[in-house]
Amino acid sequence: MAQNNDPLADPGQPAVSRAIAANVRAARAAHGWSLEALATRSGLSKGALVGVEQGRGNPGVLTLARIADALGLPLTGLVDGAPAPTVEVVPPGAGTRLWQGDRGGHGDLLIGSDPPVSAELWRWTLAPGDAHVSAAHGVGVRELVTVLDGTLTLDVDGERVDIPSGACARFAADRAHAYRNEGEAPACFIGVVLLPGRTDPG
Structure with missing residues (x-):
C-alpha cells in the first residue's frame, strides 16, 4: 500500500x-x-x-x-493508498485482512479493479465451524467462488449448497448470504465480487 x-x-x-x-x-x-x-x-x-x-x-x-x-x-x-498503476502485482502474503473468524479463519481482500468495470478478488480460509454471514450487498452485485480445498457450504437467502474442492459457483450477492465450513478440515476458496456500473443519483 x-x-x-x-x-x-x-x-x-x-x-x-x-x-x-x-x-x-x-x-x-x-x-x-x-x-x-x-x-x-x-x-x-x-x-x-x-x-x-x-x-x-x-x-x-x-x-x-x-x-x-x-x-x-x-x-x-x-x-488502497494510491491509484493503481497500469500493471499491479500483489506479492504472496499481501492483501488486506478484513475478516478474522472466531475459530481462526480469515478473509483477505487481494486486489480490485476500478470503475467502470469493478471487481474484487478475495482469498478465504474457513476453519472448521467458521462462518462468515453477510447482509445483502447492493442491487445487481454478483459473486463467483472456486473452492481449492475442503468443502464450502454456501447459504444464499436460505438456500444451502455444498461446494466441494475443485468446484465453482456463482450467486446473487444482493441477497443475504453466508459462507460456512461445516466439515472437519479447513475450507479454502477464492471469491470474486462483481459490482455493476453505477450512475450517480445526485
Missing part, C-alpha cells in the same frame, strides 16, 4: 485505517455529499461514518461494503 499523506490522519493509527479514512472523505467530497447524505445512502449511522472518517476503531467488512457500494467503489477503492 502506498504511503498515505492525509494531513488529518493520526500517525498512530494503522496504515489501513488512515487510508480508509482519507479515501472515504475524498470520495464523499467528490460526490458533494454531506455525512447525512452518505448515511442515508449506505444505511449506516452518521456516528459510524464519523468514526470511519476519523480512522477510529476497525470497521467490519459489512460496514466497508455498505460505504463502498453507496459511493460506487470496490472495497479496494477504500483501502
Whole structure:
C-alpha cells in the first residue's frame, strides 16, 4: 500500500485505517455529499461514518461494503493508498485482512479493479465451524467462488449448497448470504465480487 499523506490522519493509527479514512472523505467530497447524505445512502449511522472518517476503531467488512457500494467503489477503492498503476502485482502474503473468524479463519481482500468495470478478488480460509454471514450487498452485485480445498457450504437467502474442492459457483450477492465450513478440515476458496456500473443519483 502506498504511503498515505492525509494531513488529518493520526500517525498512530494503522496504515489501513488512515487510508480508509482519507479515501472515504475524498470520495464523499467528490460526490458533494454531506455525512447525512452518505448515511442515508449506505444505511449506516452518521456516528459510524464519523468514526470511519476519523480512522477510529476497525470497521467490519459489512460496514466497508455498505460505504463502498453507496459511493460506487470496490472495497479496494477504500483501502488502497494510491491509484493503481497500469500493471499491479500483489506479492504472496499481501492483501488486506478484513475478516478474522472466531475459530481462526480469515478473509483477505487481494486486489480490485476500478470503475467502470469493478471487481474484487478475495482469498478465504474457513476453519472448521467458521462462518462468515453477510447482509445483502447492493442491487445487481454478483459473486463467483472456486473452492481449492475442503468443502464450502454456501447459504444464499436460505438456500444451502455444498461446494466441494475443485468446484465453482456463482450467486446473487444482493441477497443475504453466508459462507460456512461445516466439515472437519479447513475450507479454502477464492471469491470474486462483481459490482455493476453505477450512475450517480445526485
